[in-house]
Structure formats: structure tokens, C-alpha cells
Amino acid sequence: MDAHATTADPLASTHHGAPRGLARWLTTTNHKDIGTLYLWFAAVMFLVGGLMAMLIRVELFEPGLQVVQPGLFNQLTTMHGLIMIFGVIMPAFTGFANWQVPLMIGAPDMAFPRMNNWSFWLLPVAGALLIGSLFLPGGAVAGGWTMYPPLYLQGGISYDLTIFAIHIMGASSIMGAINIATTILNMRAPGMTLMKMPLFVWTWLITAYLLIAVMPVLAGAVTMLLTDRNFGTHFFDAAGGGDPVMFQHIFWFFGHPEVYILILPAFGIISSVIPTFARKPLFGYASMVYATASIAILSFIVWGHHMFTVGMPAAAQLFFMYATLLIAVPTGVKVFNWVATMWRGSMTFETAMLFAVAFVCLFTIGGFSGLVLAMAPVDIQLQDTYYVVAHFHYVLVTGALFSIYAGIYYWLPKWTGHMVDETLGRWHFWLSAISVNVLFFPMHFLGLAGMPRRIPDYALQFADFNRIASLGGFVFGASQILLLWVILKCIRGGRRAEAKAWEGAEGLEWTVPSPAPYHTFAQPPEVK
Amino acid sequence: MNAATMRRANARSLLRLSLLALAMFGFGFTLVPLYDVFCDLTGLNRDAAQALANNTQVDYGRSVRIELLATVQDGARVRFSAPRQPVDVHPGELVRLDYQLENLSDRELVGHAVPSYGPAAAAEYFQKIDCFCFREQRLAPGETLRLPVMFVLDRAVPCDMNVATLSYTFFARGEGS
Numbered sequence: 001m002d003a004h005a006t007t008a009d010p011l012a013s014t015h016h017g018a019p020r021g022l023a024r025w026l027t028t029t030n031h032k033d034i035g036t037l038y039l040w041f042a043a044v045m046f047l048v049g050g051l052m053a054m055l056i057r058v059e060l061f062e063p064g065l066q067v068v069q070p071g072l073f074n075q076l077t078t079m080h081g082l083i084m085i086f087g088v089i090m091p092a093f094t095g096f097a098n099w100q101v102p103l104m105i106g107a108p109d110m111a112f113p114r115m116n117n118w119s120f121w122l123l124p125v126a127g128a129l130l131i132g133s134l135f136l137p138g139g140a141v142a143g144g145w146t147m148y149p150p151l152y153l154q155g156g157i158s159y160d161l162t163i164f165a166i167h168i169m170g171a172s173s174i175m176g177a178i179n180i181a182t183t184i185l186n187m188r189a190p191g192m193t194l195m196k197m198p199l200f201v202w203t204w205l206i207t208a209y210l211l212i213a214v215m216p217v218l219a220g221a222v223t224m225l226l227t228d229r230n231f232g233t234h235f236f237d238a239a240g241g242g243d244p245v246m247f248q249h250i251f252w253f254f255g256h257p258e259v260y261i262l263i264l265p266a267f268g269i270i271s272s273v274i275p276t277f278a279r280k281p282l283f284g285y286a287s288m289v290y291a292t293a294s295i296a297i298l299s300f301i302v303w304g305h306h307m308f309t310v311g312m313p314a315a316a317q318l319f320f321m322y323a324t325l326l327i328a329v330p331t332g333v334k335v336f337n338w339v340a341t342m343w344r345g346s347m348t349f350e351t352a353m354l355f356a357v358a359f360v361c362l363f364t365i366g367g368f369s370g371l372v373l374a375m376a377p378v379d380i381q382l383q384d385t386y387y388v389v390a391h392f393h394y395v396l397v398t399g400a401l402f403s404i405y406a407g408i409y410y411w412l413p414k415w416t417g418h419m420v421d422e423t424l425g426r427w428h429f430w431l432s433a434i435s436v437n438v439l440f441f442p443m444h445f446l447g448l449a450g451m452p453r454r455i456p457d458y459a460l461q462f463a464d465f466n467r468i469a470s471l472g473g474f475v476f477g478a479s480q481i482l483l484l485w486v487i488l489k490c491i492r493g494g495r496r497a498e499a500k501a502w503e504g505a506e507g508l509e510w511t512v513p514s515p516a517p518y519h520t521f522a523q524p525p526e527v528k
Numbered sequence: 529m530n531a532a533t534m535r536r537a538n539a540r541s542l543l544r545l546s547l548l549a550l551a552m553f554g555f556g557f558t559l560v561p562l563y564d565v566f567c568d569l570t571g572l573n574r575d576a577a578q579a580l581a582n583n584t585q586v587d588y589g590r591s592v593r594i595e596l597l598a599t600v601q602d603g604a605r606v607r608f609s610a611p612r613q614p615v616d617v618h619p620g621e622l623v624r625l626d627y628q629l630e631n632l633s634d635r636e637l638v639g640h641a642v643p644s645y646g647p648a649a650a651a652e653y654f655q656k657i658d659c660f661c662f663r664e665q666r667l668a669p670g671e672t673l674r675l676p677v678m679f680v681l682d683r684a685v686p687c688d689m690n691v692a693t694l695s696y697t698f699f700a701r702g703e704g705s
């Protein structure tokens with residue numbers, strides 16, 4: 001196939017009478033198109049959720065109420081959480097899976113292309129319900145992203161809309177996960193055994209199973225909220241004999257595996273990027289697979305550590321504490337393996353690698369503060385303080401988000417056919433990596449000093465660290481515009497990328513031309 | 529693998545994984561009774577829950593005898609009865625009492641119970657958390673209802689108030705309602 005013809009118009013050489021323009025994107029069943037849609041959806045939601053974060057930081061810039069009133073502030077923190085988790089990180093990883101999984105295992109497309117289309121187009125609907133609820137009387141949901149009753153039983157119409165949005169996003173994720181799992185299980189190229197799969201594919205296979213196992217539990221939990229609100233059931237309504245703590249148990253049974261849904265694909269991306277730029281095969285491949293699987297299994301028995309303060313018996317606190325601390329072992333194996341992969345490698349520091357190295361360092365900081373919080377006696381002090389905020393932003397921003405950045409810089413040449421502008425990329429990296437620490441590191445101190453989360457106003461002694469965090473936040477927010485610029489520039493032109501865009505890259509995706517033709521692996525490749 | 533076998537294998541995976549998702553949806557709901565079963569079996573959280581429910585605001589140093597009365601407005605064909613024994617209540621303690629109301633007529637009956645207190649000054653010390661007198665009662669012909677009232681006697685109740693009477697009068701609403 002003529003690579004140049006496909007760059008000019010990906011549809012020209014292969015389709016006759018295929019829809020163009022908007023209809024192409026609405027009706028597409030092509031895994032690359034859908035991957036692109038997922039990634040752009042995540043980008044748009046990132047802008048929305050990011051603007052909310054900026055407003056939050058503006059309000060917290062100094063003590064007192066300046067810009068937003070407490071009601072709106074609570075809506076902003078709640079929506080920021082929901083949007084970033086369900087609208088940004090999860091769709092972005094699904095976008096990566098759509099683009100890369102078929103390319104990495106030598107499959108022509110996903111197993112169920114039409115369902116793939118549907119699972120994407122459900123997302124904008126859910127996003128519209130969620131964001132649209134901001135403009136309803138009473139405003140958007142303001143009870144925290146964790147949706148705890150009784151607040152979620154008492155709110156107005158926007159709470160029902162949010163519950164529907166969660167239902168729809170859940171359906172979308174479950175369909176996406178079934179699609180990805182089936183593709184990986186059934187459509188690998190001949191000769192690619194499970195233990196020869198790239199680690200990104202492995203982490204997504206395990207993530208898909210986590211999604212299928214826990215998204216329905218979340219759907220059940222929000223369904224119970226819905227019937228409590230509208231149909232007279234009393235699952236969580238204490239007035240009718242229900243128990244609000246029950247919601248926390250059910251929610252976190254979903255919630256903790258969800259945490260790994262948000263980070264396992266990140267492990268996969270990092271495990272692709274580091275070997276490429278260290279020019280060494282991944283250290284301890286098999287142990288990486290087993291570590292991923294054990295993290296996933298352990299994630300089902302640690303949910304209680306999110307609710308140490310609800311009054312659970314000491315025996316349960318001890319169980320959840322030890323089980324949680326146990327997760328540090330497989331995670332430690334992973335960090336060790338990444339460092340060992342870099343050890344004595346011929347490393348170069350392209351932007352993708354910079355983000356990957358930053359991921360290893362900063363995610364580990366988030367992991368350590370997680371260990372601190374895992375200890376029940378400490379957690380009871382730190383529950384609902386900024387220490388928790390610092391912890392989960394280290395694992396989600398410098399963890400999950402940085403891995404997404406690493407993946408974007410790494411695979412953009414394959415997607416667009418052009419190399420990334422490394423100078424701009426480095427600016428983006430250094431601005432982000434420095435400002436993100438200025439933003440989140442002081443939050444540890446704020447939390448240890450006792451500043452509660454989800455509060456628009458605070459005591460005077462917290463003013464200095466909050467001001468520093470806000471300044472870091474503004475720089476971090478502004479730096480992300482650079483990323484958009486880099487991506488647009490890379491789409492429009494730049495140095496042509498080879499099929500194997502990076503010298504040390506390994507894997508089937510680097511055997512097809514750059515940009516990847518609209519249809520790849522119509523004939524399955526042979527894997528030795 | 530040829531295309532047809534692949535399609536079959538994919539359809540099988542789709543079915544299995546969808547069933548798994550469906551089963552997990554059901555599992556979310558079974559968690560509600562399962563937690564109770566689990567705690568009953570292990571005894572976890574049973575004592576602790578009791579301990580949490582302990583009210584530290586009870587004044588065990590004294591008690592007030594509450595006499596209980598129930599009367600019916602003339603002509604209403606109901607039997608309205610109070611608990612037989614008076615109760616001794618510590619100030620601050622949560623008390624639950626059950627009155628009983630029986631419809632002796634062959635018609636549906638709607639009515640309302642109205643409380644009164646003796647001495648009248650006792651009224652302000654009854655903090656009712658829930659009471660049947662808050663609501664209208666509706667009885668089918670021959671039906672018997674158990675009517676709970678939950679209250680806390682305020683700790684500020686004067687020391688010389690050793691006895692108080694809690695009395696309810698039931699008023700049936702007129703015909704045709």
C-alpha cells in the first residue's frame with residue numbers, strides 16, 4: 001500500500017462511498033478512529049475539569065470567601081473529581097487501548113467494532129448530563145465524588161442526572177472492557193502466546209476484568225441511591241431502617257479496584273516506554289505480569305481502608321490495614337523492575353522518557369503517602385485532610401496523567417506520521433514536572449497540620465502553603481496548553497516518522513508504516 | 529483461526545463476560561444482606577455497634593414515673609389502650625412505648641390522637657422523636673394498629689417533678705371522609 005496516499009486521506013485507498021466529515025466519526029467502527037475519538041473526548045473533559053480545578057485554586061489562593069460561594073465550591077470539587085476520573089483518565093486509557101491493543105497483538109480491529117462505536121458515543125451523552133446539571137436549579141451535585149448518602153438522598157434533580165450519567169458511563173466502560181478482553185483473548189496473531197504479549201496488553205487485559213467485575217457493583221450502588229430517592233426504598237435511608245455506612249461498603253468495594261483501573265494501564269504504558277529509551281528489554285517481564293495480577297486480586301479485599309473512621313471493629317481495621325500494606329510488595333516489584341530496566345541502559349531522554357522517569361519517581365511518592373494512610377491509627381488522624389488530597393493527586397496526576405502524557409509523546413509518531421517537537425515537549429515536561437510538585441507537595445504539610453478537604457475557606461495559618469499550591473496550580477494549568485500546541489503541531493506536520501519511530505522500540509505496532517494505515521494486519525503477522 | 533471460528537469464539541466470550549457483568553450487578557445488591565450475615569456469623573461489629581449506640585447523656589441518678597393514659601372521644605367506636613404499667617424513665621434516656629388502637633366498627637375509620645400532659649408544665653420536657661400523634665391514623669374495619677411513641681425526657685426536668693402523666697385522646701373524624 002502506498003503510505004503517502006493513506007496520509008492524504010486515510011479512507012481514499014480502502015473505502016468507496018464511506019461517509020465523510022461528521023458522519024464518518026459518528027458511524028465509524030474503525031479502532032483507530034474510535035481511539036482518536038476517546039482521546040479527544042478525554043482532552044475536552046480535561047479542559048473542563050481543569051478549569052474547575054483552577055477556580056478551586058483561585059478561591060483557595062487566600063483565606064476567606066472571594067470568588068465562589070461555598071455551594072458552588074462544593075459543586076466544583078465534586079464535578080472536578082467525577083469528570084477527571086470518569087471523563088478523562090478512564091476514556092484516555094480506553095483510547096490508548098483502542099489504538100494500541102490491535103496494533104500490538106496483530107489483530108485487524110477490535111472484536112466487536114459496532115459495540116465499540118456505541119461504547120464511545122454513550123460517553124458524550126453522559127458528559128452532557130453531568131455538565132448540564134450545573135445549569136439546573138440548585139446547581140450540580142455538591143456531595144463529593146464518592147456520592148455518600150445522606151447528602152445524595154437529599155439533593156435536587158441534578159443528583160438524579162448524575163446518577164444516570166454514572167449508569168451510562170458504567171455501561172460504556174463495561175462494553176469497552178468486554179470488547180478489549182475479547183480482542184486480547186481471541187484475536188492475537190498466531191504465535192503470540194499470553195506470556196509474549198506486550199505488558200501494556202497484559203495490564204489492559206487485567207484492567208478489563210476489573211472493570212467487568214466492579215463497574216456493575218457501582219451501577220448497583222447508584223441504582224440503590226436512585227430507588228431510595230424516588231421509589232421509596234430504604235437501602236441507605238436511616239429513617240426507614242437503612243444504613244448510610246452500607247453505601248460506603250458497597251461503593252468502596254467498587255472504589256478500590258477502580259483505583260487500579262486508573263493506574264494499571266499506566267503501568268503498561270510506562271513498561272513500554274522505559275525499555276524503548278533504555279534500549280534494554282523490560283527487566284523481569286514475568287514478575288511484572290504476576291505483580292499486576294496480584295495487585296488486581298488484592299484490590300478486592302482492601303476497600304475498608306477508605307472508611308477506617310466509620311466505627312469498624314479493631315479486627316476489621318487490622319485486616320484492612322495489613323492487606324493494604326501487602327499491596328506495596330507487588331507495587332515495589334514493579335518499581336524495582338523499571339529501575340532495573342534503566343540500570344546500565346543506553347538511556348536517552350526524549351519527552352516520552354522524561355515523563356516515564358518522572359512517573360517512576362513521583363508515583364512512588366504517592367505510593368509512600370498511600371502506605372502512611374494505610375495505617376489505621378495514622379489514617380484516623382488524616383482522614384479527610386489535605387494529606388489525602390496530596391496522596392491521590394500524586395498517584396493520579398503524576399501517576400496516571402503523566403503516563404498518559406508519556407504514552408502520547410511515545411505513540412504520536414505512529415498516530416500522525418510526524419515526530420513530536422522535542423523542544424516544545426521538553427518545555428511542557430519541565431514546566432509540568434516542577435509546577436505539579438509546587439502544586440501538590442505543600443498539601444502534605446497542610447494535611448498534617450489539619451486542614452480539612454472540600455472547604456472553601458480556611459484558618460489563617462494555612463495561608464502560605466495554599467498560596468504556594470495555587471501558584472503551582474496556575475502554572476501547571478497553563479502548561480497544559482503547551483501540550484495541546486504540541487499535539488496540533490504534530491498532526492499538522494513535522495519531521496516524517498519512520499515505521500520504527502524510536503531506535504529502541506520493539507513490538508508489532510512498529511512494523512506497520514507511520515502513520516498507521518487505516519487498516520492494519522488484515523493478514524495476521526507471524527510472531528516467533 | 530478462520531473468520532467463522534473467530535466470530536463464534538468472540539460471541540462466546542461476549543456471552544461469558546456479559547454474564548459476569550450481570551452477576552456482579554446482582555452481587556452489588558446481595559452485599560446488603562451479606563454484610564449482615566457476615567457480621568452475625570463472626571460477631572463483628574455487634575458489640576461495638578451497641579457501644580456506639582450507648583447514650584452518655586442519661587441521668588441515672590434519678591427517675592421520673594410516667595403514667596400513661598388513653599381516652600376516646602365520645603361516640604368513636606374504637607378501643608384505644610395505653611401500656612398497662614407506668615414506666616420509670618431516667619432523664620435523657622430514649623424511651624419507646626406502644627399504644628394500641630382497634631377499630632370496633634365495620635367501617636373504615638380515620639382519626640387523630642392528641643396528647644396532653646399532667647402537670648401541664650411537664651409538656652416542655654417531653655422531646656418526642658417520633659409519635660403517632662404527628663400523623664393521621666386510618667383503620668380498616670376491625671383492624672388493630674400498634675402506635676409507637678419515642679421520646680426523651682429532657683435532663684432539665686425539675687427535681688421535684690417525680691410523676692408526670694402522658695395522655696392521649698383519640699378523635700375520630702366525621703363520616704364520609
